[in-house]
Amino acid sequence: MQLEFRLVRGDEGAALAGAQTGEDPDDEAGARPPVPREFNAATHFIDRHLGEGRGGKVALIDDAGAHSYGEIAARVNRFGNMLERLGVATEQRVMVCLLDGADFTAAFFGSIKAGVVPVPISTLLTADDYAYMMRDTRAPVVVVSAPLLERLGPALAEQPFVRALLVAEAYDAGATSWVPAPMRERVKSLDRLMAESCESLKPAATVADETAFWLYSSGSTGRPKAAMHRHESLFHTAVLYGERVLGITEADVVFSAAKMFFAYGLGNSLTFPLHVGATAVVTAERPSPAMVMRVMRAHEPTIFYGVPTLFAAILADPALGRAQGSPRLRVCTSAGEALPADLGRRWREHFGVDILDGIGSTEILHIFISNRHGDVRYGTSGKPVGGYTIRLLDDQGAEVGDGVVGDLWCRGPSICSAYWNNRAASTQTFVGAWIRTGDKYVREPDGYYRYVGRSDDMLKVGGIWVSPFEVESALAAHPAVLEAAVVGRSDADNLVKPKAFVVLKGGAKSSQALAQELQAFVKERLAPYKYPRWIEFRDELPKTATGKIQRFKLRDV
Numbered sequence: 001m002q003l004e005f006r007l008v009r010g011d012e013g014a015a016l017a018g019a020q021t022g023e024d025p026d027d028e029a030g031a032r033p034p035v036p037r038e039f040n041a042a043t044h045f046i047d048r049h050l051g052e053g054r055g056g057k058v059a060l061i062d063d064a065g066a067h068s069y070g071e072i073a074a075r076v077n078r079f080g081n082m083l084e085r086l087g088v089a090t091e092q093r094v095m096v097c098l099l100d101g102a103d104f105t106a107a108f109f110g111s112i113k114a115g116v117v118p119v120p121i122s123t124l125l126t127a128d129d130y131a132y133m134m135r136d137t138r139a140p141v142v143v144v145s146a147p148l149l150e151r152l153g154p155a156l157a158e159q160p161f162v163r164a165l166l167v168a169e170a171y172d173a174g175a176t177s178w179v180p181a182p183m184r185e186r187v188k189s190l191d192r193l194m195a196e197s198c199e200s201l202k203p204a205a206t207v208a209d210e211t212a213f214w215l216y217s218s219g220s221t222g223r224p225k226a227a228m229h230r231h232e233s234l235f236h237t238a239v240l241y242g243e244r245v246l247g248i249t250e251a252d253v254v255f256s257a258a259k260m261f262f263a264y265g266l267g268n269s270l271t272f273p274l275h276v277g278a279t280a281v282v283t284a285e286r287p288s289p290a291m292v293m294r295v296m297r298a299h300e301p302t303i304f305y306g307v308p309t310l311f312a313a314i315l316a317d318p319a320l321g322r323a324q325g326s327p328r329l330r331v332c333t334s335a336g337e338a339l340p341a342d343l344g345r346r347w348r349e350h351f352g353v354d355i356l357d358g359i360g361s362t363e364i365l366h367i368f369i370s371n372r373h374g375d376v377r378y379g380t381s382g383k384p385v386g387g388y389t390i391r392l393l394d395d396q397g398a399e400v401g402d403g404v405v406g407d408l409w410c411r412g413p414s415i416c417s418a419y420w421n422n423r424a425a426s427t428q429t430f431v432g433a434w435i436r437t438g439d440k441y442v443r444e445p446d447g448y449y450r451y452v453g454r455s456d457d458m459l460k461v462g463g464i465w466v467s468p469f470e471v472e473s474a475l476a477a478h479p480a481v482l483e484a485a486v487v488g489r490s491d492a493d494n495l496v497k498p499k500a501f502v503v504l505k506g507g508a509k510s511s512q513a514l515a516q517e518l519q520a521f522v523k524e525r526l527a528p529y530k531y532p533r534w535i536e537f538r539d540e541l542p543k544t545a546t547g548k549i550q551r552f553k554l555r556d557v
Contacts, residue, residue, distance in 0.1 A: 031240065031386040031387035032236065032240075032387050032413050033235065033236065033239045033240070035208045035232045035235055035236075036208065037207050037208055037209075038205065038206075038207055038208075039206065039207060039208035039231050039232060039235075040112065040113060040115075040203040040204060040205075040206045040231060041109070041112050041212055041231040041232075041234045041235065042076060042109045042110075042112045042113035042203055043113075043203050044235060044275075045109060045234065045238075045270075045271060045274040045275065046072065046073050046076050046109050046113070046274070047073060047203070049069040049073070049274075049277055050069065050070060050073055052277070054069045054277050055068060055069050055070035055073075056068050056069070056070060057069050057277065057279075058279050059071075059072045059273070059274065059279060059280070060072060060101075060102055060105060060279070060280050060281075060282065061279065061280070061281045061282070061299060062100065062101035062102055062282050062283065062284075063101060063283055063284055063285075064101065064102065067102045069277070071102075072102065072105055072106070074199040075102060075103075075105070075106035075110070075194065076105070076106050076109045076110045076113060076201075077110070077113070077197075077198065077199050077200055077201035078106070078110070078194045078195075078197040078198070078199055079106040079107055079109075079110025079111070079114075079194060079197070080110040080111065080113045080114035080116075080201045081114075081197040081198045081201050082110075082193045082194055082196075082197040083110070083111065083114050083116050083141065084114060085193075085197065086140075086141060086163070086164055086193075087140070087163075088114075088116050088140055088141055089116075090114075090115040090116065090204060091115065091116070091117060091211070092116055092117065092138075092139070092140060093116070093117045093118075093119050093137040093138060093139040093140075093214070094107065094111050094116055094117070094118050094119065094139055094140075094141045094142075094143065095119050095121060095133060095134060095137050095139040095141070095142040095143070096108065096111075096118050096119060096120045096121065096143050096261075097120075097121050097122075097123060097130070097142065097143065097144045097145070097148055097152055097261075098120075098123070098143060098144065098145050098168060098261075099123060099145040099147070099148070099259075099284035100259050100260050100265075100269065100282035100283060100284055101282060101284060103143075103145070103168045103169075103190065104120070104260050104261075104270075105260075105270060106194070107143050108120065108213070108260075108270065110201075111213075112212050112213065112231070113201060113203050113204065114201065114204055115204025115205075115206055117211055117212065117213055117214060118213045118214075119133070119137050119139065119213065119214040119215075119216070119226070120213070120215065120260065120261040120266070121133055121216060121261060122216075122261050122262075123145070123148055123259070123261065125151070126151065127151055127152065127153075127154040127155040128155070129155075129224070130151070130152045130155035131155035131156075131157070131159070132223060133216065133224075134155060134156070134159050134161065134162055135159070135160070135161070136226060136420070136421070137161075137214070137226070137420075138161045139161060139162065140161055140162065140163045140164065141162070141163065141164045141165075141166060142156075142162055142164070142165050142166070143166045143168065143190060144165065144166070144167055144168065145167075145168050145169055145284070146167050146168060146169040146170065146171035146175050147169070147284075149167065149171065149175045149176065149178045149179065150175075150178050152178075153176075153178030153179040153180075154178060154180070156179055156180055156183045157180045157183075159183070162183070162186070163186060164186050164188055165179065165183065165186055165187045165188070166188050166189075166190040166193065167187060167188070167189060167190060168190040168191070169191075170191075171189075206231055207231070208230065208231050208232035209230055209231075209232065210230060210231065211228045211229070211230060211417065212229060212230055212231040212233070212234070213229055214226045214227065214228055214229065214420060215227050215229060215261075215263050215266070215362050215365075215416075216362070217362045217363070225419040225420070225422050225425055226419060226420035226421075226422075227362050227363045227416035227419060228416050228417045228418055228419070228420055229365060229414075229416050229417070230416075230417060232413065233365050233413070233414040233416070234271045234365075235275075236387065236412075236413040236414045237267055237271065237272075237365050237366040237414050238267070238271045238272055238274075238275035238276075239275070240385050240386055240387040240388070240412075240413075240414075241267070241272075241358075241366050241367050241368075241370065241385050242267060242271070242272035242275055242276070242366075243275065243276065244385075244386060245356070245358075245367070245370050245372055245385055245386075246272070246303070246331070246333065246356070247331075247373060248272050248273065248275075248276050248278060248303065249276055249278065250276050250277040250278055251278070251302075252273070252276070252278040252279070252301075252302045252303055253278065253279045253280075253281060253299060253300065253301045253302050253303075253328070254268060254269065254272065254273050254278060254279070254280050254281065254301055254302070254303040254304075254305070255269075255280075255281040255282075255292075255295055255296070255299065255301040255303070255304050255305070256268035256269045256280075256282070256304075256305035257287035257292060257304075257305060257306045257307060257310050258287075258305060258306075258307060258335075258336070258547075260282070263360065263361070263362045263365050263366060264305070264335050264336060264360060264366065264367075265305070266365075267365070267366040268280075268305040268333075269282050269305075281295060281299045281301055283295065287310055288313070289310070289313050289314045289316075289317050289320060292304075292306075292310065292314065293314070293320055293324050293325055296324070296325035296326040296329070297324065297325065297326070299326075300326045300327060300328045300329075301326050301328070301329065302326070302328045302329060302330050302331075303329075303330065303331055303332070303333070304326070304329060304331075304332045304333075305332070305333045305334075305335075306332055306333070306334055306355075307334060307335065307336040307337065307547045308334055308336070308337050308338070308339045308340065308343060308547075309337075309483060309543075309547050310547075311332075311334065311339070311343055311347055311355065312343055312476070312482055312483055313482070315343070315346055315347060315350060316482055316505045316506065317506075321350060321351070322350070322351045322352055325351065329351070329353055330353060331353055331354060331356060331373065332347070332351075332353055332354070332355045332356070333355065333356045333357075333358065333367075334355045334356070334357045334358070335357075335358055335359065335360050335367055336547050336548055337547065337548055337549070338357065338359070338381065338451035338469055339355060339357035339378070340379075340472070340473040340476045340477070341378040341379030341473065342378075342473070342476060342477040343476060344357060344376075344378035344379075345378050354371075354373075354376045355371075355376075356370055356371045356372065356373070356376065356382070357370070357371050357376075357378070357380075357381060357382065358370030358371060358381055358382055358385075359381045359437075359439065359449075359451065361437060362416075363415060363416050363429065363435055363437075364388075364410060364412065364414055364415050364416075364435065364437075365414040365415075365416070366414065367385065368384065368385050368388040368390075368410055368412055368414075369381045369382055369383065369384050369385065369388075369390065369449050370382045370383070370385055371383075377448050379450065379473075380444065380448040380449060380450045380451075381441075381448075381449050381450070381451055382448060382449065383447050383448060383449065384449075385412075387412055387413060388410055388411065388412035389410070389411040389412065390408065390409070390410055390449065391406075391408075391409045391410075391411075391434075392404070392405075392406025392407065392408060392409070392441055392442075392443055393406050393407050393409055394406055394407070395407075402442075402443050402444060402445045403442060403443075403444070403445070404442065405440050405441070405442055405452050405465060406440070406441060406442075406443075407436060407437075407438075407439075407440060407455060408436075408437045408438075408439040408440065408441045408449075409431075409434050409435065409436055409437065410434065410435050410437055411433050411434045411435075415430070415433075415435050418430060438454055438455050438456070439451065439452075439453075439454060439455065440452040440453050440454070440455055440458060440467070451469060452467040452469065452470070453467040453468050453469045453470075456552075457469075457487075457551050459486075459487075459488040459496055459498060461488075461496060461497060461498065461529055461530070464529065466498060466529070466530050468485070468486035468487065468498070468551065469486075470526065470530065471484075471486045471498055471500065471522060471526065471530055471531070471532060472484045472485060472486050472500075474521070474522045474525045474526050475500060475502060475518060475521070475522060475532075477521075477525070478517075478518055478521050479505075480504055480505060480508035480514065480518075481502055481503070481504060481505065481508075481518070482503045482504060482505045483502075483503045483541060483549075484500050484501065484502045484503070485500070485501045485541050485549045485551055485554055486498050486499065486500050486501075486532060486551075487499055487501075487551050487554045487555045488555065489533075489534060489555075491533065497532075497533040497534075498530065498531070498532045498533060499532055499533065499534040499535075499536070500518070500532035500534070500535045500536070501535075501536050501537075501538050501541060501554055501557075502518065502535055502536070502537050502538065503537075503538055503539065503540060503541060504537060510537035515535040515537075518532075518535055519531050519532060519533075519535065536557070541554075542554065
């Protein structure tokens with residue numbers, strides 16, 4: 001066996017132990033599914049279904065109606081051919097700002113099949129964010145849904161790389177008024193260009209290890225970073241989590257509250273169902289309890305992918321129960337933020353199905369630690385997904401034992417290659433085959449991993465580390481509390497103590513008496529030093545587009 005040597009920092013030593021042995025560092029116990037070197041992801045997720053006889057089966061139901069696998073394949077090919085006609089070259093980027101639906105699917109896999117790199121971006125950003133991403137991606141083509149022109153249009157001012165703005169759905173001159181005058185001649189109808197393009201497309205000669213698409217991090221504390229993902233990454237997450245943990249099959253109908261431009265939603269609504277030949281239900285509408293239950297009744301999904309905030313909001317409405325949802329629902333999943341144990345238990349009691357809570361990230365593409373069917377321990381993220389190796393390290397890079405808080409490191413086949421044009425962030429985050437996730441975790445003696453908090457959110461109270469998530473979970477167990485966020489605040493002696501921002505359920509009224517009741521409630525459940533010294537009631541909490549609470553915005557309040 002040939003050995004390779006390199007000098008590493010002291011805090012990298014434990015993480016890299018065994019990683020430079022000449023073996024495949026991503027293949028843990030043979031769990032990594034094989035992918036041929038010559039591989040274009042679109043051939044697996046799109047083209048394969050035609051040869052396997054699913055051309056007439058419904059692949060996607062969006063706001064416009066149902067689309068078969070054959071129709072989706074034709075749209076993918078039309079989009080790829082359209083890019084060639086527009087002069088988009090191999091490995092160039094296409095910025096995709098589309099609402100969930102068949103157009104998103106065509107843009108994502110049509111680009112990949114043509115050897116072009118799609119960059120799905122949030123539909124909830126500001127013009128400043130969009131302007132930054134246009135320059136960062138250097139995309140010659142931007143694809144946008146007509147209802148989003150009002151926010152994205154102004155970002156086109158003085159863009160040096162954009163040659164064409166393709167607008168999906170019907171639009172009129174009023175919509176294009178948001179586009180700066182010099183750019184209006186570059187606005188084109190996506191529908192018209194697609195209709196003029198051929199339905200036959202040979203896949204580009206790509207390899208499994210080359211960049212297939214980018215996803216931007218949520219950028220909760222600064223400019224978002226573009227994680228560069230490979231063709232094989234989509235396949236690995238679909239097999240390792242979608243197939244082997246979630247148990248998705250061709251018979252499933254899935255519905256995700258998280259949109260396709262999120263890493264979580266991309267797997268939920270796109271790659272997982274397309275991997276097994278299932279049917280996905282999507283909508284452009286923003287998720288709300290009423291919308292979720294309406295979709296549940298209309299389409300009867302078997303799998304629902306949610307986030308903790310949405311699960312809590314649904315439970316807060318006493319009129320919503322299993323009778324108002326899908327009678328075929330067999331499982332739910334949660335990601336984005338850790339699911340409080342009380343919330344998970346109440347959901348199971350109310351709806352009769354478990355939530356498989358787990359942790360994923362934009363950089364790792366989907367969930368890599370998860371609870372499983374028949375093995376759910378609420379209050380934990382579960383156990384590592386097969387194919388991923390987890391380590392908890394202290395500040396010196398040594399592994400910590402069970403019951404000790406450590407920094408979460410992960411190794412696995414779907415970790416992105418690097419951040420685009422950001423070497424400093426890349427070298428800080430990616431170390432050899434490993435990624436520092438930025439999360440603090442505790443491993444329980446029987447192998448379950450319990451979330452403690454983000455590394456930059458942890459509080460030191462009286463010399464002892466306090467997890468904001470632990471205090472938030474205790475507050476959320478109170479019947480009057482919808483959600484809570486905890487940050488550090490200095491007291492009169494300039495010592496850090498927890499402060500809580502609390503959103504109440506409908507019908508509950510804020511008062512000093514309730515604040516004192518909540519403080520006592522936490523003291524009964526946690527060590528006394530962890531209770532919030534101050535409680536401030538809010539109508540809502542600041543969040544990222546993915547639903548994560550932006551605690552940094554509350555620290556100076």
